Amino acid sequence: MVKNTTSRTPVRPAQIPAHELVYQQLREQILFGEMAPGQAVTIQGLTASLGAGMTPVREAIRRLISEGALVFQGNRRVSVPRLRAEDAEQIIFVRKTVERELSRRAVKNISTADIDRLAAIDTALDHAISSGDIAGYLRGNYQFHSTLYAFADAPVMAEIADRLWLRFGPSLRVVCGWFGTQSLPDRHKDILIALRSGDADAVANALVQDIAQGMEKVAAVLAEDN
Amino acid sequence: MVKNTTSRTPVRPAQIPAHELVYQQLREQILFGEMAPGQAVTIQGLTASLGAGMTPVREAIRRLISEGALVFQGNRRVSVPRLRAEDAEQIIFVRKTVERELSRRAVKNISTADIDRLAAIDTALDHAISSGDIAGYLRGNYQFHSTLYAFADAPVMAEIADRLWLRFGPSLRVVCGWFGTQSLPDRHKDILIALRSGDADAVANALVQDIAQGMEKVAAVLAEDN
């Protein structure tokens, strides 16, 4: 049943299509602020830097535009969006309602072992903060939230939260450059304590606090920066 | 100072790219139930039926997949998604919170003339219902909501609502085939009355009622159908 004895292409490095790879790579770069808000994105530049063809790059860009991770500038040009203060305000509203519900639902499904795993992520996060590792902070923070929401068993809502993250991610990076990692809020301890107690309301409240404090910083930077 | 007096291209038939046209066309078909849930979508079939090249079709499909209007079946196959009951439940939750807020914000910006225009849409909707015009009902219902939300001046939230509509749109069509248009709920009169009174809470409550009744029907069909 094995295919012919690898007469051709003994290597099978990637079965997942190129456009998917390009998408994931770009998505990560945007999500963790490796591309600055306002930065131009050219499709030909990406084909060169990523070594991919035009079609895969094209598809990945369309997908990211549709997710709000990139914006179409009208005249065929694409760039990383600059978050506007009005948009941030709406993002805060939706994050508070949707992620509150996600956390509430996660409480029902999460086990103590899972909470320990979350705590480990948070410990790594603390380490990143104290050592000024911005990339580590951004990744850890995202990982903490997305891991928690995965337990909610609510893919539609989790996807909405994820999309919003893609929008304010680049600005979060700017916040770190502004204030440094030290001043970053971290209500995760409260969240963990509430999770262990199994009190859904307490979890939800701590989480909304965490969101509020983080987004407040973003809003402050937007007010200065724009 | 003015640009050359349009020395060239007196005709400007289509400046918008083909992939955009394909996207809009497919989006409409899905949104208003012209494609059945579960129906397979082949890219080569679309290039043939729409007379477009592969690249534009490809990009449109990626975009629609990213919006949840189509699903990638894992093995390269694409189809119109079948809404699951769990997904519907989450959609209801988010619709209620987000669209409630959208309607509340719209109250602040909408004028009496605008309300009249909304009322005209609703009148056309009534006509479609009484004459059993399913396509007219679906379009009118969508138009009523999206027009209202446009006044909220909240593009991020409006886009979220729009995305969700894309998910349950195909199922709404099935609902009409199940129950007929007669039994469809229409709380739009209450919404209009509340809008004229300028009472944001009343608008929000009427709107949530409208959503609840409509989605209840969808949920009922899903329970039977799946």
Place this chain on the structure above:
DNA sequence: CAGCAAGAAATTTGATCATATTTTGGCTTT
């Protein structure tokens, strides 16, 4: 004579297509 600005060429970038390659699913044969 210098500087500015408008217009045109040139370069860069995006959009589309035709084609080649690979994979998937069905079908046939034993």
Place this chain on the structure above:
DNA sequence: AAAGCCAAAATATGATCAAATTTCTTGCTG
């Protein structure tokens, strides 16, 4: 029924065309 063949569909590439931006030239004005 399992294994392998075949057709169809998807992926990916490169070439080609079109559009837009940049740059350069040229003419005019102060």
